[in-house]
Amino acid sequence: MKQTIQVAIVGVTGYTGMELIRLLDNHPLFELRVVTSRREAGKRLQDIYPHLSGLKFGEMTIDPPDPKHIAEKCSLAFLAVPHGTAMDMAAALYQKGLKVVDLSADFRIRSRETYEKWYALDHSCPHLLGEAVYGLVELYQEEIRQAKLVANPGCYPSSIILGLYPALARDLIDAESLVIDSKSGATGAGRGAREEKLFCEVQDNFRAYALGGAHRHTPEVEQELSRYAGREITVSFNPHLLPVNRGILSTMYAGLKPGVSLQQIRQAYTDSYRHQEWVRILDPGVLPQIKNVRGTMLCDLGLVLDERTRRLIVVSAIDNLCRGASGQALANANLMSGLEVSAGLNLAPLVP
Amino acid sequence: MKQTIQVAIVGVTGYTGMELIRLLDNHPLFELRVVTSRREAGKRLQDIYPHLSGLKFGEMTIDPPDPKHIAEKCSLAFLAVPHGTAMDMAAALYQKGLKVVDLSADFRIRSRETYEKWYALDHSCPHLLGEAVYGLVELYQEEIRQAKLVANPGCYPSSIILGLYPALARDLIDAESLVIDSKSGATGAGRGAREEKLFCEVQDNFRAYALGGAHRHTPEVEQELSRYAGREITVSFNPHLLPVNRGILSTMYAGLKPGVSLQQIRQAYTDSYRHQEWVRILDPGVLPQIKNVRGTMLCDLGLVLDERTRRLIVVSAIDNLCRGASGQALANANLMSGLEVSAGLNLAPLVP
Amino acid sequence: MKQTIQVAIVGVTGYTGMELIRLLDNHPLFELRVVTSRREAGKRLQDIYPHLSGLKFGEMTIDPPDPKHIAEKCSLAFLAVPHGTAMDMAAALYQKGLKVVDLSADFRIRSRETYEKWYALDHSCPHLLGEAVYGLVELYQEEIRQAKLVANPGCYPSSIILGLYPALARDLIDAESLVIDSKSGATGAGRGAREEKLFCEVQDNFRAYALGGAHRHTPEVEQELSRYAGREITVSFNPHLLPVNRGILSTMYAGLKPGVSLQQIRQAYTDSYRHQEWVRILDPGVLPQIKNVRGTMLCDLGLVLDERTRRLIVVSAIDNLCRGASGQALANANLMSGLEVSAGLNLAPLVP
């Protein structure tokens, strides 16, 4: 039997922290040893999360975020704190030899300049940018296995990159024509109390925000798509807020290169993801629904040809909280620990 | 004081029928005299709609749909029956001299061939296609005033056309690059009981459907946009289903013509809708939300320039049931009756 | 033509303030002249409420809450500020001769001791407690017409009192056996940003709170029910939080007095509310739904006899924001101003 691996969650009070705990509760080898929160230190997890009462981790005491304490108890840490805060904790834990999966944006952008421009702050440990591996498990599995520091992808980028990679990598679409229209559930905005996130403001409502290149996930998407395409790509990324808790559905539009058929497209997607159990290329005529991936690592892709305008339409659906954040972090930790990527992660979707 | 005008609703059991009654309850001059339904004939309105108990029309008896009976009692009729059924009723009432506002698609498409191809049935009264006026009140107000038969616009087309008209009419965008991503509340799918429309299938879910030119509102959108642009336009129209009752938000993307600035765009929109009280051009930085138009005739437009890709993004929000169907039908009836377009229609939105 | 009456809203940034504006927008005689908010003073209403852009009051500037300024401009004020704050403003405006409708709890409880115990603060103007009239329009219409200061009822009490009044006043039920199980939409908790009110905490959830006499509406309910019953009544009032924006449904259980039949009960309710257009006694077999009263002053009552346990079950449904707060405030203002109680308030429900 494999040995257990001691892990920590730094910043346990947000939705990504909650989701990490849900998934670790079901994990065969990771043993949660330390959870931290500056604000809630001293309480038990079940004091702030009554749904954990009586479960495996309910009685755990929340500690203040002390790298020394974490390093004494754990060999791997999940950082579920905001960007800006994560980088310092990552550097401290990295230096102490821990493996780190950072769910913030601090190590996703390889260019320091780009990061500092979009996030409007100085990077405190740019020397680690080269160490960090972008943790999209389908595309960087080998690098992640060797990594000490993984930058867990953003939720929107996860849905977008998985949807566009095959078409871009095989040069089947006109990247300049790309339009990305994404819709996310409200957990994506985090758990901080703000008026605009109140139930009565979101329920029975729908709205666009940060359109036209204003959202910070834009450079992350562009960095990755440019890499696969082999040249600089600028995209129009446009997020919207759905009145649901979980789920992102991205609808992506691009002109087909001359002569490319839908059949070629389908073949490219099937080939690209042949060994990826979580990516499902839906049958012709079937389109993704966010409920079909709820609570899972699945990414459903629908491929449609708009014959009248010669555009390819790719629809992708993921659970922003599981696949787009905490589940993917766990998959990364699996790989970094020599486990199967899917250890503890193959739950069926909760439908309805 | 103006005289009351007797009106009928043919097909009162769907959501558009319900909404017509809500609005007529508040109308100063229209007097609802006949409501029909083949299925529910003989019942009172409040038997099938308990929310109308004790209100103005609650005690009305539902009649079977008999043109002769309607013509004896009324001078104007709203047709809230499905396409295919509406055309025959429209012809019968038209012949008897009634003014008709048809909420179905039967008279929206000027070309008989196009209609028959997209709707897969023969048009029973093609001679009336030339009589029918497309009832988008901002753009055809004068024609509507003279009309005997108005084709009430579809819900998606209403949101799209109002959002694109100024840019296309003034040749400010590249029509070939147009991508339309629309999201609608569930009332848009009507009230027929089907598994996919059950609460448990729609709640906490979001999905795309009829992508890439498969939706029947496509030719309607193209007909109108082509007319304003002065040339044939083919669009990529892509609907999605929101877990809300009311509201459509359309996000529309198009390349800007060389040299066109956002300021010119804003000016074009402001000028186009200067005298239209229901179209609101939102301030820079403010984006439409469907809750802000709930229960009203308002159409909110947000204008954003994606500078990095030189694309104009137009976001439009309407209430699909009021502005996109029954409210617009009432506005058309107002114009056809010599009333102010807004009679009985200037309610403030129900927020939250 | 009647003259317009100048009114103010003190505390315009909460949900009751928003709802007052929606209703005043449709009112024939009240002219909104002053709106106040300490936090948002200096902005226009449409800056904080984009849904008001272009509407009647959108351009109004928000003032700081200054009684002198209000008194110069207005003859009637709605207080939509929290309890504790309202009493001082009420006293100041009352002294300057304004009519005041206070939507807070500060003048609802006639006994100073009871108020101070339940609300845990000293009453700053107990001399006004005797002046204040409890503004439930069906039961105190004559007193309200004469009042200078009206204590607008709480949302839960409105739904409960209307549901129990006929049975208690005619001594048809055993008051000691009363159990009240109420369920409210989330607007009832106000607009302050707190984690527990976030969309992701309320959506897809349902919970009880403040059970067993812990909720501050308890003494208000008991005061009124005791008055109608003619003796002290202690009730078990138990609120729950629904994942909807608007609406309260209260299910109330009480043993029938010996020999009382359901027919007698129905007769008592019909008689009691014979002249009250907003209270609807539903037909046997029909039960209230909160959607049927959305946006209105209606109170739907369902009466059921549980024959097996000889209990009467009364179900009442209201819109907590309109009937349970701002609409009722407007009805009170109507009466205080010599208008019809229903002026501006007879909108049909927004269904669906």
Next chain:
Amino acid sequence: MKQTIQVAIVGVTGYTGMELIRLLDNHPLFELRVVTSRREAGKRLQDIYPHLSGLKFGEMTIDPPDPKHIAEKCSLAFLAVPHGTAMDMAAALYQKGLKVVDLSADFRIRSRETYEKWYALDHSCPHLLGEAVYGLVELYQEEIRQAKLVANPGCYPSSIILGLYPALARDLIDAESLVIDSKSGATGAGRGAREEKLFCEVQDNFRAYALGGAHRHTPEVEQELSRYAGREITVSFNPHLLPVNRGILSTMYAGLKPGVSLQQIRQAYTDSYRHQEWVRILDPGVLPQIKNVRGTMLCDLGLVLDERTRRLIVVSAIDNLCRGASGQALANANLMSGLEVSAGLNLAPLVP
């Protein structure tokens, strides 16, 4: 290693069938061999449930419901068909030696007369009523281990019985005063397409139904409560429909017997469920929320004393689809198969 056990689902197209598949996907020893549906026979599971594409059971072919075929392949069957249909299938499979867990009501009521009166049909195999064990796992664990036929409890009764058992069995409350006010998510009404279950009818709504002893779960509740109390009990059971997919919250009111303290009550509940990992007695001041049990077998109980009226209030929350139906069926199958009751069932709740 234990051997796998072949199981069947008869009636796979409803919500309980879907939930059984979700849970079996995660079960260590049950192997799903046959799924049946008269309507969908011949299709694969993923054809009707796209969320199962690529998962363990997605490719399974749906068979028509043939007892012989089922008996050849399986040793245990879950019946997820309507009452009336289930009894015949149960008898056929029972006779062929299969273990049967019937999710319908057909074997829950021990008295044939009571069943036939409430369900308005003749029982076709009354000889099996004595064989059937009522499958509430906390209370009948030993009997279930020996059973060949288990009547899986109803969803409402599960929430109610677990909430009242300790108080009734120890004679701490006045059973005659019991009032039960239950609120259920919409999956409880099943998946058949009916107008009243459409999204637009349920969303943003809340309503009572089948009040005062009209609901068929009433005799089931009374049968069980009477058994624990040791005498005939008649209850007032009153269901309501919540705009959520999953979850039942029951609020139960009963007078305390003289001299009984809340501490005694808490002790009785703690003692009764000391060895039951799924029942959580919440700390004083904490109340159940349906989200805290989503997707699980948990039953959260809150205990409140209304001191002013000397009433005990018990609040219970379960997931109606998992604990109240399919998960409980699986727990029963575990026990009947000699497994741990919790095999495959200890998932953490999906929050948020």
